[in-house]
Amino acid sequence: MKNGFVIFLSVAAVMLLSWGALVLAPQMQLGGARQVPVLNSTDVYPLARPGTAAQGLQVYRANGCAACHTEQVQQDGVACDVVLLSPGKNPSAVSNLLATLKLTGLDEGSALSASDRIAAAGGKVETRIRATGSDIARGWGLRHSVAEDFLYDYPVALGSLRVGPDLADVGRRLPDPNWQLQHLYAPRSLVKGSVMPPFRYLFETRKIGAVPSPDALNLPAEFAPAAGYEVVPKPEAKQLVAYLMSLHTDVPLYNAPFTPPAPLKP
Amino acid sequence: MTVNESPSTTNIDASCRVPLLALFSGAALWLVVSSALAVVASLSFHMPDKFGDIPFLTYGRVQPAADDALLYGFCIPAGLGVLLWIFARLGQVPLRGGIVPVVAAHLWHLGVLAGVVGILAGESTGFAWLEFPRGAAALLFVAYLLLALWAFMNFTGRREGGLFPSHWFFVAALFVFPWIYSVAQLLLIGAPLRGVVQSAVAWWYGGNLVFLWTSLIGLGAAFYFLPKFSDRPLHSYFYALFAFWTLLFFGSLRGIPAGAPLPAWMPALSALNSLLLIVPILAVAVIGWKTVKGGAVQTCKGGSYCMIKFGFVAFLLSALLLVAGACPQVSRVTLFTWFSVAQTQLHLYGFLCITLFGSIYYILPRAVGRDFAFPRLIRLQHWCSMLGIFLLVVSLAAGGLLQGIKLHDAATSFDDSTRAMLPFLRTSTMGLLLMLLANLLFALNLLTLLFLWHLSVIKTVVGAALAPLGKTGVKA
Amino acid sequence: MSDETPSPKSGTEPTAARSHLPMWTLVVLLTLLYLGGIYFDHHSGWFDRQVYAPFDNAVQLEAYQPKSGAAAALAARKKSYEAVCGTCHGNDGIGKAGQAPQLAGSEYVITRGFNRLAHIPLAGINGPIKVAGKDWNMAMAAMGAALPDADLANILTYIRGSWGNKAGEVTAEDIKAIRASLGARPQAMTAETLQALPE
Numbered sequence: 036m037k038n039g040f041v042i043f044l045s046v047a048a049v050m051l052l053s054w055g056a057l058v059l060a061p062q063m064q065l066g067g068a069r070q071v072p073v074l075n076s077t078d079v080y081p082l083a084r085p086g087t088a089a090q091g092l093q094v095y096r097a098n099g100c101a102a103c104h105t106e107q108v109q110q111d112g113v114a115c116d117v118v119l120l121s122p123g124k125n126p127s128a129v130s131n132l133l134a135t136l137k138l139t140g141l142d143e144g145s146a147l148s149a150s151d152r153i154a155a156a157g158g159k160v161e162t163r164i165r166a167t168g169s170d171i172a173r174g175w176g177l178r179h180s181v182a183e184d185f186l187y188d189y190p191v192a193l194g195s196l197r198v199g200p201d202l203a204d205v206g207r208r209l210p211d212p213n214w215q216l217q218h219l220y221a222p223r224s225l226v227k228g229s230v231m232p233p234f235r236y237l238f239e240t241r242k243i244g245a246v247p248s249p250d251a252l253n254l255p256a257e258f259a260p261a262a263g264y265e266v267v268p269k270p271e272a273k274q275l276v277a278y279l280m281s282l283h284t285d286v287p288l289y290n291a292p293f294t295p296p297a298p299l300k301p
Numbered sequence: 302m303t304v305n306e307s308p309s310t311t312n313i314d315a316s317c318r319v320p321l322l323a324l325f326s327g328a329a330l331w332l333v334v335s336s337a338l339a340v341v342a343s344l345s346f347h348m349p350d351k352f353g354d355i356p357f358l359t360y361g362r363v364q365p366a367a368d369d370a371l372l373y374g375f376c377i378p379a380g381l382g383v384l385l386w387i388f389a390r391l392g393q394v395p396l397r398g399g400i401v402p403v404v405a406a407h408l409w410h411l412g413v414l415a416g417v418v419g420i421l422a423g424e425s426t427g428f429a430w431l432e433f434p435r436g437a438a439a440l441l442f443v444a445y446l447l448l449a450l451w452a453f454m455n456f457t458g459r460r461e462g463g464l465f466p467s468h469w470f471f472v473a474a475l476f477v478f479p480w481i482y483s484v485a486q487l488l489l490i491g492a493p494l495r496g497v498v499q500s501a502v503a504w505w506y507g508g509n510l511v512f513l514w515t516s517l518i519g520l521g522a523a524f525y526f527l528p529k530f531s532d533r534p535l536h537s538y539f540y541a542l543f544a545f546w547t548l549l550f551f552g553s554l555r556g557i558p559a560g561a562p563l564p565a566w567m568p569a570l571s572a573l574n575s576l577l578l579i580v581p582i583l584a585v586a587v588i589g590w591k592t593v594k595g596g597a598v599q600t601c602k603g604g605s606y607c608m609i610k611f612g613f614v615a616f617l618l619s620a621l622l623l624v625a626g627a628c629p630q631v632s633r634v635t636l637f638t639w640f641s642v643a644q645t646q647l648h649l650y651g652f653l654c655i656t657l658f659g660s661i662y663y664i665l666p667r668a669v670g671r672d673f674a675f676p677r678l679i680r681l682q683h684w685c686s687m688l689g690i691f692l693l694v695v696s697l698a699a700g701g702l703l704q705g706i707k708l709h710d711a712a713t714s715f716d717d718s719t720r721a722m723l724p725f726l727r728t729s730t731m732g733l734l735l736m737l738l739a740n741l742l743f744a745l746n747l748l749t750l751l752f753l754w755h756l757s758v759i760k761t762v763v764g765a766a767l768a769p770l771g772k773t774g775v776k777a
Numbered sequence: 778m779s780d781e782t783p784s785p786k787s788g789t790e791p792t793a794a795r796s797h798l799p800m801w802t803l804v805v806l807l808t809l810l811y812l813g814g815i816y817f818d819h820h821s822g823w824f825d826r827q828v829y830a831p832f833d834n835a836v837q838l839e840a841y842q843p844k845s846g847a848a849a850a851l852a853a854r855k856k857s858y859e860a861v862c863g864t865c866h867g868n869d870g871i872g873k874a875g876q877a878p879q880l881a882g883s884e885y886v887i888t889r890g891f892n893r894l895a896h897i898p899l900a901g902i903n904g905p906i907k908v909a910g911k912d913w914n915m916a917m918a919a920m921g922a923a924l925p926d927a928d929l930a931n932i933l934t935y936i937r938g939s940w941g942n943k944a945g946e947v948t949a950e951d952i953k954a955i956r957a958s959l960g961a962r963p964q965a966m967t968a969e970t971l972q973a974l975p976e
Contacts, residue, residue, distance in 0.1 A: 037464070039456055039472055046473045046549065050480050053553035057505040058484060061498050061567060064826050068496055074843065075851050077869075077939055096427035099361025099420075105637055109560045112831050113841050143840045164843045168831075172711030180562035181829055182497040190427035190489070191499045195558065197637040197708065200715050223349075228716045230346050230723075232360050233353035287843070290827040294843045391790055466793055528791035535791060539798040547806070565830045566821040573813045580806050629820075 065182050074287040083187045084281045091278025094271045096190055098234065105194035106185075106203045108176030108284065111168035113292075114139070115146035123157035132156050140167075163294040176204040176284055178291040184284050199231055206282040213253070215276045216268050221258040237272035240264050309393065314667045316395030317386050318754075320402035321668050324382035325661055326751045327410035329744040331374025332654070334417070336737035338367035343730045346723065357421040365432045366420040371649060372430065372511070373441065374413045377478075378406060379657045380518035381448050384471045386664050387525050388452055391468065392459025398451070405447035412440030428489055428503040430510060438486050442479070449475040466541035470521030473549060474514055481509045497562055508556020508571075511645060512623065516548060516616065519653045520585065522660050523613050527589060530606040531596025536588060544584035551577045559632040575627030582620045589613050603680030608659030611687060615651035619644055622698070634709055639722070640701030643694045650736065651690040658686070658743060665750065671757075674749040678742045686739035692732030700725025854935035857928055861920060862898075862936075870940040877917070878908035881940035890976035891947045894933060895955045898922070901965040919965070926952040 070079040222231040251265035345360040352358035416433030425432040485506035528535040557571035622644040707718035822828025865877035872879035898921025921929040926949040937944035
């Protein structure tokens with residue numbers, strides 16, 4: 036190239052294209068995102084995080100939790116399972132048919148033909164959609180993460196390294212706030228081989244007053260403070276735990292469909 | 302040493318003296334700081350309980366601080382310094398008004414200080430490679446603009462009209478950083494976008510900075526020094542043009558990892574362009590091979606030429622790892638593992654830092670007009686940094702693959718994958734310690750040179766002040 | 778300093794040879810671009826906002842939406858309700874002032890029996906009526922008279938089970954019986970005649 040101006044113009048053109056493809060286009064597609072309806076329900080998703088959880092996200096950011104934890108569930112595929120709800124008027128025919136058919140891990144077409152055949156034999160069936168993948172099998176989520184999961188978050192802390200488990204659905208998986216508080220204070224008291232650093236500076240060890248604080252952590256002997264002292268979470272610890280409790284991605288959406296497991300009947 | 306340089310070359314080198322001292326010595330300090338922080342961060346895996354009471358030593362703050370100190374504290378100012386000198390030399394025009402780059406260098410280092418302290422204090426912005434808080438970012442932006450402006454003025458005022466391939470790479474780098482930095486700061490921190498678009502912008506910025514910008518600077522320096530040391534012309538102009546365009550085009554349209562919570566076309570576009578990077582990699586490999594082969598044979602004694610060649614090979618390796626990591630079958634295993642960390646460290650330290658070491662060891666003595674105080678430590682530094690980065694990259698890459706395989710198998714518990722990683726992390730800590738030693742040796746040489754220069758300046762000033770008046774003095 | 782043998786030409790700057798770019802570079806580039814295009818075609822979802830990995834395109838995403846069973850039935854009922862009743866009574870069931878009263882929490886909806894409720898769409902209703910504490914005086918046509926039994930049953934089941942309402946379902950046979958008892962051209966209901974019916 037002959038002169039600086041030509042280089043500058045051409046580099047500018049390439050960078051404009053790059054900006055257009057990876058900044059402008061995503062913003063045009065997702066910038067106007069709103070709450071979306073949950074599949075087969077009158078609910079909408081997501082709901083904004085409650086105040087303490089939003090503050091907890093700032094504690095998450097300040098302490099660099101995203102350096103070790105991701106918040107994006109991966110899904111490798113989708114499978115259909117055909118489930119018999121009732122054998123209908125001809126149970127023996129249906130059971131003979133069931134013995135010959137594959138009913139789990141099907142693709143959509145095979146599931147449709149299997150369910151049609153059972154329905155024709157008089158049985159009542161339901162086709163259940165479920166996500167597949169190692170993250171799903173580990174119980175880290177029921178479906179892959181989508182844009183709507185992060186709609187109201189600033190900053191969106193997706194993470195890029197899994198030194199620790201994925202946290203996108205941790206509110207469903209570990210719903211006990213006391214477990215989370217104890218895990219923050221002394222990770223190795225709950226997970227034997229953990230390399231997570233203890234966040235003791237988010238807690239206060241103080242002398243027990245007239246009455247032990249209701250917030251005090253219930254720690255096993257080797258992690259407990261000296262006699263007469265209790266460990267109480269500071270507001271930052273409670274906010275962080277509130278944020279972790281609010282991390283749920285267990286609703287089916289149009290872009291991440293699955294059949295929710297049936298709620299237990301009372 | 303200066304016997305063979307033409308007088309005007311000495312002038313050109315001398316004109317860069319103070320700006321380069323300001324840029325390089327600050328950069329050397331940040332290099333040591335970043336290595337120290339990286340060692341502290343990696344200790345967290347071996348003695349997790351040690352720093353539980355100290356907020357600014359927790360892994361989540363120290364690791365990003367180390368990464369940013371390396372990239373912003375060393376790579377960018379050192380890269381800009383090398384760029385300034387190469388522009389001056391190629392254009393045969395001395396750097397004028399040197400006070401402005403010196404001020405800019407100090408502003409830059411002040412910005413990095415504010416940024417690193419900010420991260421450790423909990424003011425990180427939360428975006429990868431962009432963690433410096435606002436005030437620090439503003440300082441960095443202004444400093445870069447000043448340095449880029451000065452470099453561009455020197456470039457447009459060049460006496461030698463024709464352009465050498467390094468010119469294109471450097472001019473592109475001058476433009477790319479302010480563009481991506483201002484966009485990222487505006488859309489992520491100034492007037493943040495909503496939702497997961499933030500992540501798309503952050504990944505765009507990270508990919509363009511950590512891969513594209515560093516490649517432009519490092520290759521610009523390599524394409525200057527390889528023909529210079531091998532005493533043959535760069536092979537060739539059109540290969541380099543082809544490599545430049547394909548690197549710029551494909552390298553700027555990537556960055557979004559597979560499986561991101563974004564519509565499928567974004568990770569697909571990014572993976573596609575990462576895979577297409579094989580084209581510029583092959584072109585660059587051919588350029589390097591044909592330029593060096595049959596050229597002046599110099600036994601590798603750990604000098605500048607050795608470092609530039611090592612850095613060049615590291616570029617090819619790290620870029621190949623990047624291409625491999627973009628293949629869907631591979632990314633399924635390596636996603637979210639230490640493998641990508643290994644690739645990044647190989648690119649930043651193994652390629653860019655070692656190329657910059659080689660360049661600085663060549664440039665600075667010529668600019669200052671005197672040799673380093675400990676020339677034999679240069680070779681020791683080179684071996685330590687080579688061995689260190691080798692240990693770091695191999696252990697993290699192998700460990701990352703193992704971690705990925707275990708994570709991918711849902712029957713293996715997560716604790717098993719953590720336990721499997723620990724021996725590899727231990728080896729990586731040893732690599733980091735070696736790199737820290739290497740960086741200390743580098744900083745030692747640079748800072749003693751700075752000190753000796755200061756001494757000589759003071760001696761000159763004092764000498765001039767105390768000198769008796771000549772025959773033109775007033776007769777009593 | 779560095780240990781390289783000093784070059785006699787260390788003062789001169791490097792140059793670039795001007796040999797031409799061989800053809801294979803362009804061939805490799807174009808081939809890879811073509812293969813890349815195929816890859817993008819298969820995996821990009823063609824810029825559809827809703828298609829995320831692992832889905833490949835919008836058609837596949839649509840195919841995997843849960844369709845059968847209780848969930849699908851709910852979806853179908855919701856669709857019918859919104860098509861027939863939602864315009865006036867609101868998709869959220871809270872009604873619209875000047876058009877139709879609320880169905881959420883309405884005492885005519887959440888009764889244990891569905892008899893009174895079923896008469897309203899089958900026969901129509903007019904005249905003053907108090908619903909959830911508000912007075913209404915409008916005229917509703919027999920919007921359900923033309924609907925098949927199953928559809929109307931679905932809609933009533935949906936109304937009785939949504940927006941906090943927790944009343945039981947209505948079956949097609951029930952609707953059939955009520956339709957039969959009303960006859961061919963029933964009179965529109967009023968609040969009084971409605972109250973006079975068994976629950």
